[in-house]
Amino acid sequence: MAKELTQRSENYSQWYQDLVIKADLAENSAVRGCMVIKPYGYAIWEKMQAELDRMFKETGHQNAYFPLFIPKSFFSREADHVEGFAKECAVVTHYRLKNDEQNGGIVVDPDAKLEEELIIRPTSETIIWNTYRNWIHSHRDLPLLINQWANVVRWEMRTRLFLRTAEFLWQEGHTAHATREEAIEETIKMLGVYSDFAENFMAIPVIKGVKTENERFAGAVDTYSIEALMQDGKALQSGTSHFLGQNFAKAFDVKFTGKEGREEYVWSTSWGVSTRLMGALVMAHSDDNGLVLPPKLAPxxxxxxxxxxxxxxxxxxxxxxxxxxxxxxxxxxxxxxxxxxxxxxxxxxxxxxxxxxxxxxxxxxxxxxxxxxxxxxxxxxxxxxxxxxxxxxxxxxxLTEIQKGIYRKALDFRTENTRSADSWDEFKDLIQNKGGFVLAHWDGTSETENKIKEETKATIRCIPLVNIQEQGKCIYTGKPSKQRVLFAVAY
RNA sequence: CGGGGUAUAGCGCAGCCCGGUAGCGCGCGUCGUUCGGGACGACGAGGUCGUCGGUUCAAAUCCGGCUACCCCGACCA
CATH class of the missing domain: 3.40.50.800 (Anticodon-binding domain)
Incomplete structure (x- = not known):
């Protein structure tokens, strides 16, 4: 055997690492935390892009492109947003190099310091909303439905090919609406697009839900996500859609004149999926012989x-x-x-x-x-x-049968690995010994969620949108609860 | 960013403890036999030992800085 693959049962994360490299999807680069996506891997990403792009356009969106650099001052306009991203931003401070006369080689020219430092986008809300201010004046300019395909940078401490890299490729939709209801509808609609894509093209069943306060996007009113279960029993957040309320409109002063002549702040959404989906695709279906690709995405x-x-x-x-x-x-x-x-x-x-x-x-x-x-x-x-x-x-x-077959297999796996816990002991036992999704009652507080995380590493992946309402007691505090939420150890 | 490990031919590794001028398997090239589940033989090419510096007559080997990767934590899509 020329290319030995670590077996899943032996070391799951090594298996993943081996597979990504040996199947020629990607490799590590000379730059810390950044990967090279190889032609075979990129071909799969292009197929994903093509279908998603088609779906976005079918739902009325247009593509555009905004700059990679964001002036530092823009970034600090929305308080939660800065706080959420500040710790992982790459910053450009100079615009020129020069020959190092003392030691040879080249150095940053200290005379070429930027007046205002530039952040390399970790996401584009700020630059986009600063732009939208000039685009939106009347209710006739709304809704504004824009998507961009781009790279973004988040200075991650620990990286893994596709699942978490310092630079990654994604799409980010940014929409503006006249009413709260319409913006919420858009948020849910795009979540639906993501789940359709995941299930029909990637053959990965996902659970749609809303995030708790702890897991919410920095600057959002509500964050929705699709959550998938990997073969090792860990959850992977595979796409997010945010209802941003009027937070960015207020921060960037984006107002429109309504039909009645009243000036109002616009309502907004943003939504994205990234090359992380490649990781989901690998971990959802593949086996000890290598990749298993759904026909609809196979190059x-x-x-x-x-x-x-x-x-x-x-x-x-x-x-x-x-x-x-x-x-x-x-x-x-x-x-x-x-x-x-x-x-x-x-x-x-x-x-x-x-x-x-x-x-x-x-x-x-x-x-x-x-x-x-x-x-x-x-x-x-x-x-x-x-x-x-x-x-x-x-x-x-x-080909059709294979597409269905692997979806079915992934769905059966998820069904077998979704369990309910009614007591703290039962919960801990399931999380530690079985993994998978665990449905349990929760008292609704961040404090309890944090304690559960500290003790078990499990987090609330989401509160499923389709969920049975039932009276129960929080597994941790015993306080009353109206519904179960979805727990798992996550990537 | 903290703790641990690794870096030697395209890939996987040995050599390092005990300093003396680099080796194995796979792959690669040529030729022949092969071809229904990772073929075999013969010959051959390929390495300033991650990088910068120090010790030494002499460094892959000893010492220090840096970089990258892997594992475990804290942070995150």
Missing amino acids: IQVVIVPIYKKTEQLEKISERVSSLVSDLKAKGISVKFDDNDNKKPGWKFAEYELKGVPVRLAIGPRDIENGTVEISRRDTLQKEIIPIDGCVEYIENL
Whole structure:
């Protein structure tokens, strides 16, 4: 075995690390906390982007681009926002280098100090709201529905490929509305877009919910999120949508004249998903043989491996395969015919499993003679021999089935790993020994939430939007509670 | 940012304790035999030992600074 993968049962986080690197998704760079996203990984991200972008446009949003740099003064306008991000900001203080006459090399030119320091955006609310002030004057300018695809920087202490990096790629939607209700509706709508995307494209079931005060975005009135469960029983926040109230409108003085001629502050939202989704995708489905990709996001959906001894055999296979390739392409299926002569079939099988290609076809002289092809699916590793005539339809159906199958598997896993706790002992036992989601009553205070976190590392992931209302007692304090909330140890 | 570990050929590692001019496996190149689950043989190429400095006749090896990565904490999408 050329590329050994650590087994999940042995060391889950090592398995993740190995897989991201060995499947050629990304690697660490020379810059602390920053990764290089490699072509195969980036191809998956591009597929995610393409679909999300389509969904945003379908819901009326337009793309725009705002600067990477944010003047320091903008940043301090919204008090909670600064407090939340201050500790992890990269700051530009100078704009020029010069030759170091004493020691050689180059140094920062002390004469080139910026009048006002620039923050590298950790998120763009401030620069965007400062801009929106000039764009919004009347109710006729609303709603303003903008999205941007960008990189952002948060100076993280501890990083992991895709899950937490100092620089990451994301999209951030920033919308302005005339009424509170409309802004809340937008917040929930975009949360819905995220959950549809997660479930239908990434094949990851998610729970939509609202965050508690502790976990709320700095500057938001309410933060909503989608929460996914990874195979090791930890939760991963996979997307957030914020109702910002009038906080940023007030901080940046963004007012509009309503129909009745009254001047009012606008209502706003922001929402984002990042390359963290790549981490979710890896951890939700993959196994000890490598990646398992949902067909809808796989850069290569079908790989064809020829099996031959002599070049005449390869020629025959290639001839038969070329029409198959064009038939598949005509159906919009991405296919690769790997006729690389330097690698043996067995090596290729292992390699494409590592890379998570959903369907593999193997065609050898025997198949040419019998008019068959060996088809094998990545999710279950099952193989069968089918007639080559009409196999396009078979493959098309199989891709759909795989997409459903891995969603089903992830959903079953989540169902099995979502439990209720009715006492503190039971709660601790579940969190420590089983992991997964734990539904439990909570008294609604940050104080209790913090104590639970200190003692168990579990946090409230969200208060599910779809939730049974029932009387109960807080597992920690015994105080009355109206509903259960979703706890888990999170990434 | 605190504690621990690591850095030697493209990758994975040995050598370091006890200083004497670098080795193994995989990969890579050529040729031949192979090819239905990570093939085999022969020959060959490839390293200023992370980086900067110190000790020494001599440093991968001893000492110090720096950088990056991994693990464990605190912070976070």
